[in-house]
Amino acid sequence: MLEFIRIFQNEWIKLIRRKRFIVVLLLGLALISFYTYARYHDEQNNKHYNDPATQHQMMDSQIKRVQFQLDTDKNLNEEQKKMLQEQLEDMKENKANIGKDVNQNPPTQADIQKNIDELKASIAALLPDQAVQKGEMQIQLLVAEYMLIHPVKDTNHSLSTWDAIEDFLDVGTMLFIPLLCVLLVADMVSGEQTGGTIKLLLTRPASRVKILFAKYVTAVVGAICIHILILGALTGGLLAFFGTHGAENPKVVGIKYEQVNAVKDDGTIGQQMAAKTEDATVISKRSFAINSMLLTLLSTIGMCGLGFFCSVLVRSAAVSTGISIAIIIIGTIIIEAMRGTDILKFFLTPNFNLPDIWTGDFSRSAGFSMELNQSLLISAVWIIGMYAIGHYIFKKRDILA
Template sequence: MSMGEFWRIFQNEWIKLIRRRRFVVVLLLGLALISFYTYARYHEDQNQKHYNDPATQIQMTDSQIKRTQNQLDTDKNLTAEQKKLLQEQIIGMKQSKEQIGKESLQIPPTKADIEQKIEHIKSSIALLLPDQAAEKGQLQIQLVLAEYQLTHPPEIQRNSLSSWDAIQDFLGVGAQLFIPLLCVLLVADMVSGEQTGGTIKLLLTRPASRVKILFAKYMTAIIGAICIHIIILGVLAGGLLAVFGTHGATNPTVVGVKYEKVSVVKDDGRIGTELAANPTDAKVISMRSFTIQSILLTLLSTIGMCGLGFFCSVLVRSAAVSTGISIAVIIIGTIIINAMRGTTWLRYFLTPHFDLPNAWTGSLSRNFGYPMSLSQSLIITAVWVVGMYAIGHFIFKRRDVLA
């Protein structure tokens, strides 16, 4: 395949893609959603700030004290035991009021405090029994975090939502459902749309082979989806950083954790299983670094999302049917993943690996109850992508377009 010929075919497919109404609709849907999401998180943050403000909490506590004291002074039907209970409640609320004032100072831990915490965690790990693998795994993760904080002091959260956390929350849901749906809406009629519209016959009269035409369409679909999501995620990150600021950028995030099922003896003496974290390959990075790399991983996963939509587009002749099948696979796949957590064979499905950031942190491994890594998720995705394209290539090359 000469590059010049392929480039001309690609240019033609790209012009057709951006001229389609669906391209604009997908882009506007994405921008509308992140606008609603940003506003919702801003509204939530303002409510949280108001509720967590020390002045508001002290005012609420004062009101509770006054109501309780008024009941104690005016209710003549109270028994001696009830009066004693109300007096104890008043004392407890006054102590809580004093504690609120102390916590509002938010004094960060010193290096000595962190070192003391590290020694305490190490001592706790040493005291664990061999069958306490789950407890040991959690303590080892806490140890990794504490050691990171020795050289990277944690930032104090001033009762405000972190933009980095908001981006991660969006990616967690978006990579499983929203972004894949946008991908399939964009590409699920790349081939079937030509057949529905009757333009496939004209397209195949070109001197270029079917192999070149299909590959050009495939690359157009992937690059088009990546471009749209660069715009969407870029606007999301920019908007959230503008609204919430950059605080929390150096806070730690643990990646590379793997989970596996281990046998434990329960309190009633029976043998059971529970998930234990294996932090052997774990490392700690800043939230800023994790967020940037998560966005890049999400963009990478669009190749798998587009592969699914493109495969359905080649598989069936109807544009509506291919789009419907793609959407159904994504929605049903998401439901199955959430309903059948702990099922190890689900790791071979494609849809769980759309969320590559969760594969990196170990959340995907915990859901499967199997020690999976990011590299394994990438390999499974690559096998699916290559397999779907190979099958689609075989079907498209042998299909009778006149039928």
């Protein structure tokens, strides 16, 4: 055990001294900075656009333009004048209503209970072929029951820190975070062979098994540390810009989706994804954001496993890095191109997005059922399989030749 710890310490020192470690960290922090500022800038623009004073100015401009056309255009017939006059009256009415719904009070307990009763009655009245509508109403019912027990005081519909974290992880877990992982670890072994230091490393009294495992543990720990820093910077920046409002708003997790024959919006019957809420639960958005980041750190093990496997598979650091990046990008493209294909769940890259799998959003968009426990099991099989193959290759390869 002491020998393994010494090897790990040696590998850790080599990892943090590499330029690639600093580059990956700076890339992550730079993207987080751009993302945080972009969301803040968009939110400020939305606030300015939705501000009653701005809305009044825009409406005044439209009213003046229509009034000017009525007063000056001599070619208008009576029907056109009547139409413009009605449009003018509608604009004035809309102007008078601007700002009236800005400070709406949150729904009372009686309002929520009434909504729950109406939803239950509507669900009971649905036909068997209306499974999609039933699933949507059951989700609304779960949210209403949560709000009955946990009154949500924040009715502000502006962007919150927790929404921004969710949006980032939705995209980041499929492309950005895996790319950072493979950039960091894809030359852990091949880099030693390219630089010729592998021969010096193998002169240590430790076995190849311990050396390889120490490298893998170092890669995983290094990637997790970088992503803790990145996600910490993301959370801190968003909290500084948006504060903590919306933390107790509801988020439904554990929804399962399955394909059913149901009535579509156009009245025809076809295959659709219907929600099953038997195992679903509702948590606060703050809890969801925290747990989503923890799930992302967990999926980092699989991302590192992919990059590390490529590093063992080939001798060139550049080639192993290129293969790893290509797999991530191609995997993302395949997910988009093969939506509805059930076999896709057994690939590695779709299982990186654990937060979306947890909520059921991934199943709904992908067109096939996928559960969190199932995803974790598939990822574990991939990680063990890749490491076992890499272990066999590393042990049998004539590295000293």
